[in-house]
Amino acid sequence: MLELTNIRKAFNQGRHNEYWALSGIDLAIPERKVTALRGPSGSGKTTLLTILGCLARPTEGRVRLKGEDISGLPERFLTEIRRQTFGFIFQQFNLIRGLSAIENVVLPAYPTGRPRKVLLERAEALLADVNLGHRRDAKVEWLSGGEQQRVAICRALINDPEALIADEPTANLDTKLSKEFLGILERLAASGRTIILTSHDPMVVESAVVDHVVTLRDGQIVDEK
Amino acid sequence: MNTWIEKQRHLIDFTVASLARRKGKNLGLLSIYGLLVFVLASVALYTHALRAEATKVLAGTPEIVLQRLVAGRHDLIPPGYIERIGRIRGVQKKEGRLWGYYYDSVVKANYTFMVAPGMKIARGEIVVGPALERSRGLAAGNGISFRSYSGELHTFIVADVLPQSSELVSADLVLMHEEDFRAFFKYPEGHYTDVALSVANPQEIKNVAVKLMNALPDSRPILRDEVLRTYASIFDWREGIMLALLAAAILAFGILAWEKAAGLSAEEKREIGILKAIGWETGDVIKMKFWEGLLISLLAFLLGYIAAYLHVFHADAVLFEPVLKGWAVLYPRFTLTPHIDGLQIATLFFFTVFPYTAAVLVPIWRAATTDPDTVMRG
Numbered sequence: 001m002l003e004l005t006n007i008r009k010a011f012n013q014g015r016h017n018e019y020w021a022l023s024g025i026d027l028a029i030p031e032r033k034v035t036a037l038r039g040p041s042g043s044g045k046t047t048l049l050t051i052l053g054c055l056a057r058p059t060e061g062r063v064r065l066k067g068e069d070i071s072g073l074p075e076r077f078l079t080e081i082r083r084q085t086f087g088f089i090f091q092q093f094n095l096i097r098g099l100s101a102i103e104n105v106v107l108p109a110y111p112t113g114r115p116r117k118v119l120l121e122r123a124e125a126l127l128a129d130v131n132l133g134h135r136r137d138a139k140v141e142w143l144s145g146g147e148q149q150r151v152a153i154c155r156a157l158i159n160d161p162e163a164l165i166a167d168e169p170t171a172n173l174d175t176k177l178s179k180e181f182l183g184i185l186e187r188l189a190a191s192g193r194t195i196i197l198t199s200h201d202p203m204v205v206e207s208a209v210v211d212h213v214v215t216l217r218d219g220q221i222v223d224e225k
Numbered sequence: 226m227n228t229w230i231e232k233q234r235h236l237i238d239f240t241v242a243s244l245a246r247r248k249g250k251n252l253g254l255l256s257i258y259g260l261l262v263f264v265l266a267s268v269a270l271y272t273h274a275l276r277a278e279a280t281k282v283l284a285g286t287p288e289i290v291l292q293r294l295v296a297g298r299h300d301l302i303p304p305g306y307i308e309r310i311g312r313i314r315g316v317q318k319k320e321g322r323l324w325g326y327y328y329d330s331v332v333k334a335n336y337t338f339m340v341a342p343g344m345k346i347a348r349g350e351i352v353v354g355p356a357l358e359r360s361r362g363l364a365a366g367n368g369i370s371f372r373s374y375s376g377e378l379h380t381f382i383v384a385d386v387l388p389q390s391s392e393l394v395s396a397d398l399v400l401m402h403e404e405d406f407r408a409f410f411k412y413p414e415g416h417y418t419d420v421a422l423s424v425a426n427p428q429e430i431k432n433v434a435v436k437l438m439n440a441l442p443d444s445r446p447i448l449r450d451e452v453l454r455t456y457a458s459i460f461d462w463r464e465g466i467m468l469a470l471l472a473a474a475i476l477a478f479g480i481l482a483w484e485k486a487a488g489l490s491a492e493e494k495r496e497i498g499i500l501k502a503i504g505w506e507t508g509d510v511i512k513m514k515f516w517e518g519l520l521i522s523l524l525a526f527l528l529g530y531i532a533a534y535l536h537v538f539h540a541d542a543v544l545f546e547p548v549l550k551g552w553a554v555l556y557p558r559f560t561l562t563p564h565i566d567g568l569q570i571a572t573l574f575f576f577t578v579f580p581y582t583a584a585v586l587v588p589i590w591r592a593a594t595t596d597p598d599t600v601m602r603g
Contacts, residue, residue: 050598055502076506082597083504094499097492098246103239108503110235113228155503 001163001194002029002052007061009047009219021047023219025061030212034185034195036205039216045198046167048216052196053165054082083108087156089166093148095140095155101127101147102136105154112159119158126154130184146177153184164188166197170204178203185209233516236509240516255525261478262529262577263536264471267545269569270537272464277564279456283449287421288430290322290447291437299445304415306441313436315429321417323406327371327399332360334397338409341400342421348402350384356396358386373409381405422446467545479580489588497589501597510593511586518585522578529577530570538563 007025012018022044029035029052037045050056051063054070057078063071070081087108095104105123106116127133130150140148149169156164169185170178178201186209189195199205205213215223244251291310293300307321324339336357346352353363363369363383370380387395406412422437424430434446468475489497497510505513536542 056596056598076508079501079504079506079597082502088502090502094495094502096496096499099242103242107239107500108505110239111232111505111509113230113232113235115231116235116238159504 001031001066003064005062007051007058009051010059013059021219025221027214027221029196031194032192033211034189034209035212035214036210037198037214037216038205043216044219045216049165049167049196049198053086053088054078083111083159085162087161087164089152089156089164089169091168091171093152095148095151097141098139100137100139101132101151104140104151105158108155109158123154123158126157130154145172146180149181163194163196168198170199170201182207182209236513237516240513240520244517251521255521257478258525259529261475262526263532266530266533266573267536267542268464268467269573270533271542271545272460273566273569274537274562274564275460276457280453283453286449288424288449289422289434291420291422292445292447294443294445302417302420307420310440313433315424315426315433316422317425318423320421322419322421323403324418325410334360336397336399338399338401338406340403340406344400346384346400346402348405349382351381352385352387352400353383354387354395354398355389375411379409489592494592497592498597507593511589514585514589515582518582522581526574526578
C-alpha cells in the first residue's frame with residue numbers, strides 16, 4: 001500500500017542543532033495487514049509514522065501511496081489524502097476537552113461537508129460497536145483512559161479510512177485495557193484495514209494479530225519480519 | 226454548494242461548542258465588548274437624534290433674524306428701523322420681536338421671556354415651558370410672581386403650559402402679552418429686540434441678507450441655516466468631548482481585545498494541532514476562528530447597539546444626558562424621535578467588528594500553518 005524509498009528526515013536543517021531522525025529507510029507497508037514499528041526511544045519510530053501517515057514530508061526520498069508519488073504534494077493535497085486514507089490514534093488520545101464523546105468522534109468529518117444527521121448516525125454506530133453508546137454525551141475528560149482510547153478509535157474510523165495509524169496505543173493502558181485494545185485491533189484487521197502502529201510493548205508487537213514487525217535503531221531499519 | 230453550506234454549518238457548530246467551553250472568558254469579553262459598542266452607539270445615536278430634533282424644531286423659525294448692533298453689541302431696534310428696511314424682493318413678512326432673559330433667584334435659573342407672535346395671550350397671563358412647570362410646580366390657573374429688574378413685583382396667571390414635544394427649545398420659555406413684557410422690563414415703546422423676516426425662496430436668503438446689510442449697515446442678519454450649523458457644531462463638539470473622555474476606555478478595550486485575539490493559549494494551539502492532524506485544512510481552521518471572531522463581535526455589536534437604542538430612545542439617555550444635552554440650568558425633558566442612520570451603523574460596525582475579527586485571524590494563521598506532526602510529539 002505504501003512504499004518508502006531512501007527516506008531521510010532532518011530536523012533543524014542547516015542549523016547548529018541539525019539532527020537526522022531517519023537516514024535511508026526503504027520500506028513497503030503491505031495492504032490489509034498489521035505492521036508494527038518497534039525500537040528504543042529516539043530510534044525514529046514516530047518520525048517514520050508521521051511520514052507514513054502524511055503528517056510530515058520527508059527531507060529526502062520518495063513516498064508512494066498505491067504506486068503514486070505523494071512526497072512532493074502541497075500540504076492541501078496531503079491533508080485530503082490524510083483525511084480520506086488514514087485514521088489516527090494518538091498516544092495521548094488527543095481528544096478535545098470540553099466536547100462530548102460523539103462531538104469528538106465527528107470532528108474529522110466536518111471538512112467533508114457530509115450532512116450532520118448522517119455523521120451522527122455513523123458516530124453512534126461506531127460508539128455502540130466499542131460499547132460506548134451510553135457515554136455518547138459525556139464530556140471526554142470525564143471518561144476513563146480506556147474509554148478515551150475507544151473514543152479516539154471511533155474518531156479515527158469516522159471517515160471510514162483504509163488505513164489506521166496508532167502511536168504507542170497501549171502506552172497509557174494497563175494489561176486488561178491493553179488486551180481489550182488488541183481485541184479491537186483484531187476486529188479492525190479482520191475488516192480488511194491496513195494498520196500501522198508503533199509500540200514498545202511486547203504484548204502488542206508479539207501478538208498474533210501483528211503480521212509485520214519492523215525494528216528501528218538510530219533512524220535505520222535493523223530488522224524486518 | 227450544499228456541501229459548502231453543510232461544511233460552514235459544521236464549522237459554526239464547532240465554533241459555538243468551542244465558545245461554550247470557555248464560557249467565563251468569552252462572556253467577559255462579550256460584555257466588555259458589548260459595553261463599548263453600547264457607549265459609542267449611545268453617543269452617536271443621541272447626538273444624531275438631537276441634531277435631527279434641532280433641525281425639526283428650527284424648521285418653523287424665520288429664515289432671517291435681523292439684529293441691530295451698537296459698538297459690536299446687540300442693541301434694541303429703535304422705532305422707524307423696520308420701516309427703513311423698505312421693500313426687498315423675496316421678503317414675505319417682517320415683524321419686530323420682543324424677548325429677553327430673566328434670572329429667577331428662587332430656582333437659580335434663567336428663563337426666556339418672550340412675546341409670542343401670532344399667539345393670543347391676555348394681559349396678566351403667561352404661558353410657560355414644561356421645565357418651569359416642573360421646577361416651580363406650576364399648572365394652568367396658578368399665579369406666579371416675578372420681581373423685575375426695577376424691583377417691582379409682577380404677578381401673572383399661568384394660562385397654559387407648552388407641550389412636551391417642543392421642550393428642546395421651549396423648556397425655559399415664558400410667553401406673555403406685549404404690554405406686560407414692556408412693563409416688566411421697562412422696555413421703551415416702539416423698540417424691539419430683533420426683527421424676524423420670512424423669505425419664501427431658500428435661494429434668495431443670502432441675497433436678502435446682503436441687501437439688508439446694504440440698507441442697514443449697523444445690522445447683523447442671522448440666517449436660520451447658520452443657526453442650524455451652530456447647533457450641529459455644538460452637538461459635534463459635545464460628542465467629541467464625550468469621545469475624548471471615553472478614549473482611555475476605548476484604548477483599554479483595544480488592548481484587551483488584541484491581547485485576547487492575538488494571543489493563543491497553549492490549549493488553543495494544541496487543539497489546532499489536533500484538528501490539523503485529523504484532517505482539517507489550514508483554511509478550515511482559519512474559517513473556524515473567523516466564525517468565532519465574527520460571532521463574538523457581531524453579537525457584541527447587536528447587543529450593544531440594541532441596548533444603546535433602548536437607552537437613548539426609551540430611557541432618555543440617562544447616562545450621558547448631562548454631558549450631551551447640556552442646558553443652562555433647567556434641563557429640558559423630552560423624548561427623542563428614534564432616528565437611525567445607515568452610514569452611522571456602518572461606521573460603528575466597521576470600527577468595532579472588523580478590527581476584532583481581523584485581530585483574531587493573524588495569530589491563527591500562524592498557528593494553523595504549523596506542521597500537523599507536532600501533535601504526535603506533544
